Amino acid sequence: MAELVDALVLGTSRAIGEGSSPFRPTKQNMKVTIENKKGLGKDIKVIVDKKTMDNYLEERYEEIRKNYTLKGFRPGKAPKEILKRQFGDAIMGEVLDKVLKDTSTKALEENKIRPATQPKIDLKKYGEGKDLEYVMSVTELPKIDTKKLQEIKFDDYKVKIDKKFTEERINQIAKSQNNFKDAKDNHKSNKNDLVVFDYKATSNGKEFKGSEGKDTQLILGKDLFIKGFDDQLIGLKKNDNKKVEVILPENFPEKDIANKKAIFECVIKSIKINHPVEVNDDFAKNLGAKDLIGLKELISKQINDEYKNSLDVLTKSQILDQIDKIKIDEVPQELVDQELSVISHGMKEEEIKKNKKELEAKAKKRIKTGLILNEFGQKNNVKVTEQELNLEIQKQFQMMPGQEKIVKEYYEKNPSAIASLRGSLYEEKIIKEIKKQGKANLKEITKEEAEKLLKAENEKSLIASSNKTTSIPKDTKPPSKSKKTTSVKKTTTKKTKKVSKK
Numbered sequence: 288m289a290e291l292v293d294a295l296v297l298g299t300s301r302a303i304g305e306g307s308s309p310f311r312p313t314k315q316n317m318k319v320t321i322e323n324k325k326g327l328g329k330d331i332k333v334i335v336d337k338k339t340m341d342n343y344l345e346e347r348y349e350e351i352r353k354n355y356t357l358k359g360f361r362p363g364k365a366p367k368e369i370l371k372r373q374f375g376d377a378i379m380g381e382v383l384d385k386v387l388k389d390t391s392t393k394a395l396e397e398n399k400i401r402p403a404t405q406p407k408i409d410l411k412k413y414g415e416g417k418d419l420e421y422v423m424s425v426t427e428l429p430k431i432d433t434k435k436l437q438e439i440k441f442d443d444y445k446v447k448i449d450k451k452f453t454e455e456r457i458n459q460i461a462k463s464q465n466n467f468k469d470a471k472d473n474h475k476s477n478k479n480d481l482v483v484f485d486y487k488a489t490s491n492g493k494e495f496k497g498s499e500g501k502d503t504q505l506i507l508g509k510d511l512f513i514k515g516f517d518d519q520l521i522g523l524k525k526n527d528n529k530k531v532e533v534i535l536p537e538n539f540p541e542k543d544i545a546n547k548k549a550i551f552e553c554v555i556k557s558i559k560i561n562h563p564v565e566v567n568d569d570f571a572k573n574l575g576a577k578d579l580i581g582l583k584e585l586i587s588k589q590i591n592d593e594y595k596n597s598l599d600v601l602t603k604s605q606i607l608d609q610i611d612k613i614k615i616d617e618v619p620q621e622l623v624d625q626e627l628s629v630i631s632h633g634m635k636e637e638e639i640k641k642n643k644k645e646l647e648a649k650a651k652k653r654i655k656t657g658l659i660l661n662e663f664g665q666k667n668n669v670k671v672t673e674q675e676l677n678l679e680i681q682k683q684f685q686m687m688p689g690q691e692k693i694v695k696e697y698y699e700k701n702p703s704a705i706a707s708l709r710g711s712l713y714e715e716k717i718i719k720e721i722k723k724q725g726k727a728n729l730k731e732i733t734k735e736e737a738e739k740l741l742k743a744e745n746e747k748s749l750i751a752s753s754n755k756t757t758s759i760p761k762d763t764k765p766p767s768k769s770k771k772t773t774s775v776k777k778t779t780t781k782k783t784k785k786v787s788k789k
Contacts, residue, residue, distance in 0.1 A: 319394045326617050327403065327427045333394050335386055335419040343382045344415060351378070383413060391423055401428045403619040426619045431662040435613050439725040441605045444598040446591050446737050453587045460574070461566050467559035474558055476523045478508035481559040484520070486531075490549040495541050502556065520553070529553045594737045601744055603718055606725070610659050611652060618655050626650035664717040667724075671712045679708060 316336045323330040351374060352365055360366070370378075387408060395402065403426045412420040467481045476482055482505050488498040507517045519531045531551040539545040564570060571582035627650040631639045639646065663669075680698060684691045698705055732740070 317390050317394075319398065321398065322422075327429060327619055329400075329425055329427065331394055331398070331400075331406075331423040331425060333390055333419075333421055333423060335390055337416055337418045340382070340386065340413075340419050341416065343386055344378065347378050347382055379413075379415070383419070386419060387421065390419075394423065395425070400425060402426065403428045404621045404625075426621050428619070428662075429615050429617055429658065431613075431615060431659055433659070433663040433666055436610070436659075436663055436721050437724045439606055439609045439721060441602050441609075441722065441725060441727060443602060443722070443727040443729050444595065444737070445729065445731045446594040446598070447731060447733050448587045448590050449734065450583075452590060452734055453583050456586050456590060457566055457582065461564040461570065464564050466562045466564045468562055470525075470558045470560045472525050474524065474560070476507060476521055476555075476558050478521065479506065479561055481506050481561065482520050482523070482555060483557045483559070484553045484555050486551045486553045488549050488551040490535065490544040490547050495544055497540070516551070520555075523555050523558075525555055525557055527555045529555065590734070594734065594741075597741050598737060601740065602722070604744075606718060606721055607656060610656055613659055615655055615658065618651055618658070622654045622658075623647065623650050626654050660714065660717050663721065664713065667717075667720050669713065669716050669720055671709050671716065675712055676705070676709055679712060 316339050318334045320332040321329055322332055348367055348370055351370060352367075391406065391408065394400075395406075406423045406425040409422045409424070410420075411422060412418060465481075470480070484503055484505070486500050486503060488495070490498075505512055505517065505520065507521055510517050513533045513536065515533050516531055519533075520529065523529055531553055533549055533551070535541075535544055535547055535549050537545050566579065568578045571577070571579045574582060574585075576582035576585050627646055630650055630653075631646055680694070683694055687694055698708075
């Protein structure tokens with residue numbers, strides 16, 4: 288969704304430098320006139336008197352003179368005329384940018400105007416010994432009454448989880464875990480047994496790099512070592528010797544023997560049988576719980592959260608549907624155009640023309656929803672802290688074990704990804720605040736009822752999707768919120784939690 292600018296930040300075609308300013312605070316004598324009011328659009332005429340401009344210029348020349356050494360003159364005593372010849376244009380540019388930024392911000396603040404997009408500045412007159420005169424064209428954010436959001440009604444679900452579902456989940460976890468124990472000496476290896484063996488291998492009668500292994504472990508039947516190797520270890524006992532013949536794979540590290548025959552002389556050191564995992568306190572502790580009772584509570588909450596997260600999507604949909612009914616007198620066309628460009632990105636020109644009305648309606652709806660949510664968020668002082676942002680990134684680390692460095696580098700190299708993540712958190716916090724102030728209809732339902740509800744909603748979405756033009760992309764752009772811009776979007780992601788060893 289296009290960004291909804293909530294910043295009194297202006298600029299010109301020149302770059303305004305970041306960091307400490309070389310200017311001391313200067314009293315500004317300016318005249319501001321609001322002209323050409325047309326709905327949300329208006330022109331603001333600003334005149335800054337020549338005395339103010341000259342003061343800014345003089346301050347900058349003085350600053351440069353202090354740090355500039357000119358041959359034939361004492362330090363700090365270079366004549367202004369010489370400085371003008373060397374730095375005049377650059378100094379005028381710096382002063383102009385500084386005055387434009389300061390006075391345009393002040394003009395907007397004093398007139399309580401919040402721009403929807405970055406204002407455009409048209410310079411009319413400027414120069415040394417002259418007044419600065421410019422016209423700032425601005426599209427204002429519409430006035431929005433957020434009190435209606437306190438009247439929003441929604442269903443708030445709580446899922447009752449029967450004990451049998453908790454036990455089923457625990458048993459599934461237990462079945463997925465290995466519990467290998469030494470078999471008797473006369474036990475013959477079977478599929479799914481764990482075989483521990485040493486080996487020495489040759490190809491064409493010669494050893495090769497990696498041709499010797501000690502205490503190699505292999506679960507038979509998974510064929511994870513070399514194709515066909517597992518099957519040849521079936522039917523063996525502890526201390527047996529076995530000659531295994533295989534064809535080394537095409538991607539074998541030693542290229543000269545890839546796709547060649549190799550012989551592995553194996554000595555079976557032990558055979559282990561996988562026994563069912565006993566569900567008890569020790570099992571629970573291995574999963575990070577205090578004991579079995581604690582694990583059951585944890586799993587029950589996990590199942591509840593899985594359904595709650597999905598049902599929260601329904602609740603959010605109810606809220607957004609009601610927000611869509613709130614009327615706004617005018618939606619900034621510039622924001623609609625920006626959003627239209629986003630949602631039609633990647634589409635062919637003919638597709639855009641064919642679906643123009645539907646795309647424009649979708650863009651307008653998304654901007655309208657974003658404006659309302661953004662206004663509510665500001666009025667209720669909803670903010671995303673750096674701690675919350677970092678915590679969310681940490682969650683992504685946990686979801687992608689072993690790829691933490693990749694995720695970290697992605698966010699470091701893509702500031703827009705951080706802005707999108709911040710926007711997602713901002714939106715969720717706004718929805719949470721709406722739920723806090725709105726009128727909740729608490730519903731306690733069973734797991735079966737939750738599944739029925741979710742299935743019905745899914746079928747409803749599928750029907751709605753099939754009735755729409757397939758060329759129009761789904762609403763998948765992540766929302767973003769940077770320090771001075773916010774955007775909000777409808778999302779339907781499902782979040783789940785997993786039990787992990789602590």
